[in-house]
Amino acid sequence: MTDVKTRIDETVKASDVVLFMKGTKDMPQCGFSSRVAGVLNYMGVDYSDVNVLADEEVRSGIKEYSDWPTIPQLYVKGEFVGGCDIITEMTLSGELDTMFETNGVAFDKDAADKIREANG
Amino acid sequence: MSISNEIEQRLQAAFQPRELVVENESGKHAGHAGDDGSGESHFNVVIRADAFAGLSRVARHRAVHKALGDINTRVHALALDIAE
Numbered sequence: 436m437t438d439v440k441t442r443i444d445e446t447v448k449a450s451d452v453v454l455f456m457k458g459t460k461d462m463p464q465c466g467f468s469s470r471v472a473g474v475l476n477y478m479g480v481d482y483s484d485v486n487v488l489a490d491e492e493v494r495s496g497i498k499e500y501s502d503w504p505t506i507p508q509l510y511v512k513g514e515f516v517g518g519c520d521i522i523t524e525m526t527l528s529g530e531l532d533t534m535f536e537t538n539g540v541a542f543d544k545d546a547a548d549k550i551r552e553a554n555g
Numbered sequence: 556m557s558i559s560n561e562i563e564q565r566l567q568a569a570f571q572p573r574e575l576v577v578e579n580e581s582g583k584h585a586g587h588a589g590d591d592g593s594g595e596s597h598f599n600v601v602i603r604a605d606a607f608a609g610l611s612r613v614a615r616h617r618a619v620h621k622a623l624g625d626i627n628t629r630v631h632a633l634a635l636d637i638a639e
Binding site for chain 1: 613617634635
């Protein structure tokens, strides 16, 4: 693996939940990143955010790493889960809850239900 | 040819969808990040095709990305709603 791929691989595996995004979880700089970070924040998920705008190597490298052309990208237990469309769909269908439960990731179930009620 | 038409043609050829809607939403994002002034920066695609049966969400998206080829990098944002 190249240096950047090694670096990304280490980052992805260093935390249970990792979000590669534009901006930070507290200050997203893109609507799509903002939507995914917003869901995770609201659900109280403990996750690491990686601002790709702060690291050009990671910004291009992450796309090759996952064979996925866009940001944001969510990883759980080292596995790529999806981008904004997929996370949105999984949030509304409840699959995201199941995936977190399966992987032992703590989250606020009531908050997840509230998101679904508001968007149902 | 507009990018909307290109997206339609490529997806039509790749998946023979039952339903395909390509919306150019660039007007909604005028002046925001990613608006390059072309009026062809933000798109929303809804596609329904038997070809997606049995594929995971990630695999469906990868199949669409592959069919779109260089269009992925020519637009700023492409929202995909994919189902069989």
